[in-house]
Amino acid sequence: MTQHDCLFCKIVSGDVPATVVRESARTLAFRDINPQAPTHVLVIPKEHHPTAAELAASDGDLLAEIVREAHEVAVDDGVAGTGYRVVFNTGPGAGQTVFHVHAHVLGGRGLNWPPG
Helix, strand or coil, X not given: CCHHHCHHHHHHHCCCCCCEEEECCXXXXXXXXXXXXXXXXXXXXXXXXXXXXXXXXXCHHHHHHHHHHHHHHHXXXXXXXXXXXXXXXXXXXXXXXXXXXXXXXXXXXXXXXXXX
16 A cells, blocks of 8 residues: 555545544544544554554654654543553554554543453
8 A cells, every 4th residue: 555545644635534633743633433432533643654563663753752642632532530542453463454553542431451
């Protein structure tokens, strides 16, 4: 998949609409179209990186910024005090379907363990 075919790159460019909840110079956070919890927001880098592992190897500072933004989403949505989950699915076996790294921020209900 090229960046031109990437759904999340199209969201960043404004070609595909999304409900944006936060934006920084390097990241974008928007509501998941198929929410699995009352709070279900995706935090992505604006530049294309296919997986969390690739991003960690190439730009650890950007990965850290995604995690910070995930926390701010939880604060903004009022779930930081009761608990929330940040999930990176990496690879098809883990359920990654869009190959543009993204953190799922989930909260607002009890989250069972183990996930899946």
